[in-house]
Amino acid sequence: MTENGAKIFVVDDEQQIVRVLKRALEAAGFAVQSTLSAKNALDAIQLWTPDVVITDLAMPDMDGIELCRKIREFSQVPIVVLSVKGDEQAKVQALDSGADDYVTKPFGMSELLARVRALHRRSERAAPPNNEEAFEIGDFLIEPHLRRVQVRGKEVRLTPKEYDLLLYFASNADRVLTHRAILAAVWGTNSSEQGEYLRVFVGQLRKKIEKNPSTPKYIKTEPWIGYRFESAS
Amino acid sequence: MKKSASYFLSAATIVAALLLLLGVHAHVNVAAAGLILVTVVTICSVLWGSGPGLIAALIGVTGLNYFFIPPVHTFAIAGTENWVAFIVFACCALVVGQLSARAQDRLGQLEEEQARAKVLHENLQAALREATNAELLRRSESLKSALLDAVTHDIRTPLTSIKASVTALLADDGELAHADPESSKELLQVIDEETDRLNRFTEQMVELAKLQSHQLVVQPEPSSVQEIVEAAASCLEDRLRERTLEISIGETASHVRADAKLISEVMYNILDNAVKYSPVGSRIVVSTTPDGSSSTVFRVEDEGPGIATDLRGQVFQRFFRAPSSQRAVGGLGMGLAIAQGIVQAHGGKIWIEDARSHRGAAVCFTVPAAVGEQHD
Numbered sequence: 001m002t003e004n005g006a007k008i009f010v011v012d013d014e015q016q017i018v019r020v021l022k023r024a025l026e027a028a029g030f031a032v033q034s035t036l037s038a039k040n041a042l043d044a045i046q047l048w049t050p051d052v053v054i055t056d057l058a059m060p061d062m063d064g065i066e067l068c069r070k071i072r073e074f075s076q077v078p079i080v081v082l083s084v085k086g087d088e089q090a091k092v093q094a095l096d097s098g099a100d101d102y103v104t105k106p107f108g109m110s111e112l113l114a115r116v117r118a119l120h121r122r123s124e125r126a127a128p129p130n131n132e133e134a135f136e137i138g139d140f141l142i143e144p145h146l147r148r149v150q151v152r153g154k155e156v157r158l159t160p161k162e163y164d165l166l167l168y169f170a171s172n173a174d175r176v177l178t179h180r181a182i183l184a185a186v187w188g189t190n191s192s193e194q195g196e197y198l199r200v201f202v203g204q205l206r207k208k209i210e211k212n213p214s215t216p217k218y219i220k221t222e223p224w225i226g227y228r229f230e231s232a233s
Numbered sequence: 234m235k236k237s238a239s240y241f242l243s244a245a246t247i248v249a250a251l252l253l254l255l256g257v258h259a260h261v262n263v264a265a266a267g268l269i270l271v272t273v274v275t276i277c278s279v280l281w282g283s284g285p286g287l288i289a290a291l292i293g294v295t296g297l298n299y300f301f302i303p304p305v306h307t308f309a310i311a312g313t314e315n316w317v318a319f320i321v322f323a324c325c326a327l328v329v330g331q332l333s334a335r336a337q338d339r340l341g342q343l344e345e346e347q348a349r350a351k352v353l354h355e356n357l358q359a360a361l362r363e364a365t366n367a368e369l370l371r372r373s374e375s376l377k378s379a380l381l382d383a384v385t386h387d388i389r390t391p392l393t394s395i396k397a398s399v400t401a402l403l404a405d406d407g408e409l410a411h412a413d414p415e416s417s418k419e420l421l422q423v424i425d426e427e428t429d430r431l432n433r434f435t436e437q438m439v440e441l442a443k444l445q446s447h448q449l450v451v452q453p454e455p456s457s458v459q460e461i462v463e464a465a466a467s468c469l470e471d472r473l474r475e476r477t478l479e480i481s482i483g484e485t486a487s488h489v490r491a492d493a494k495l496i497s498e499v500m501y502n503i504l505d506n507a508v509k510y511s512p513v514g515s516r517i518v519v520s521t522t523p524d525g526s527s528s529t530v531f532r533v534e535d536e537g538p539g540i541a542t543d544l545r546g547q548v549f550q551r552f553f554r555a556p557s558s559q560r561a562v563g564g565l566g567m568g569l570a571i572a573q574g575i576v577q578a579h580g581g582k583i584w585i586e587d588a589r590s591h592r593g594a595a596v597c598f599t600v601p602a603a604v605g606e607q608h609d
Contacts, residue, residue: 155290
């Protein structure tokens, strides 16, 4: 599958990983630039304006978390972080610092390419025009002015909080959203430590929108991190 | 002992002393009897304390007056001399008795304090032992965790490159091999290099184990320094591409008498560290100079952050990693420990200095020179 020259910027201090990513992404139709230094990455990203950034988490000159934070000061480019499994806390920090997704090392190229494609699609899709206009996303039709939601052509009745939660998920489809980010967006910044709210409401929302809430297709759990909303089952 | 028993024993002792003195009455004058009774009062005070001592003193004074101070067998005292003797005896018996008792009490207190101090000392020692054990356990846990992190990094990084390459090659029924043979070849090269890296990692573990159990066999022979350095650099070719390697071999330091393969391993480990810790685009300088007539100094300088003076001895310990590098830089902390083991097996020494440019570190080691044997 080719991606019509979408631009991917790769940052990793491991030369070999950069070589592989460059070759595999180019073979998949992406234009790729790379660097082994996080510090160099900042200037290059500003100049080249890539469509997606892939970055390692642990790098000697600047870690991936700091890099995400600095990129977010000037760009909303989707960021995928690569990390070894032991970096659970670091992954959460990276996502809270602006990363959109993470992939655990070692990874299969197909999975990474799928994540990159999903993020690229999302960034290409126009964002919901404003809070009032109806928009369609995958199996969902959302009409904000009526606070009404249809899933697979059928209307579902949601409480105000369930609606707010679904709207936030739909507006950030395919991104990994941390518990903290969701709580802050839906319940306000003071609620960011109260994870139990979220679990209860996600459970209720799944019962209403999923065909089989025990194996959810739309609201996927990212263990210990948060959730990812996929708009089409 | 009960208090009443002490009083009884004290009274019985002084009475017994009086009876004995009465038995030898003809041979004992007032002064001698007084001295003997004072001694007995002192003993009673020491043995049973101030109260029983006081009883002994009173009985002694009464007995001395009744049996020995004229007129005997009355409580009257005749003449100034006898009064003086009586008063002196009474004062001595009372004061000495009380002082002895107090001294005895103080001794008792001291013994108690000593016993308490001993118990306290033992408790402190036990607490210290526990604290030391806890600290050792904590250190050992933290070492295990650091080791696990490093092993995870050193194994998972090449595995990541291998898995990503293999899955890219396998995707779409191996389409990449037909569509883009050049990319396909490069991915195969990466697999090849990364399996070598995993193999080297395993070899390092084995080498370290050999060094620890003194099983390393050194076969010194005249060897070219240039070849040693080039052999090490070629193993790091890919990673050295981002840096400039300068090699400067002194004319009189071009050959060493050493096991070339092992010294090349030392050089590899030092260069590997230099690459890990120095920025992309920086210089790494390898040089050799003679050290007197019998040995040659190898020196590897980088332009990294350098090594703090207080850590320079520790970096040669197995699994030691500078606190600042534990997350950012991969590695188990085996390289310099292996390097030191090999250098010492050659009778040389290894140490860290500031780089001459004052930017970065210089790792230096000595190896026996090949005097008059400069042929390969």
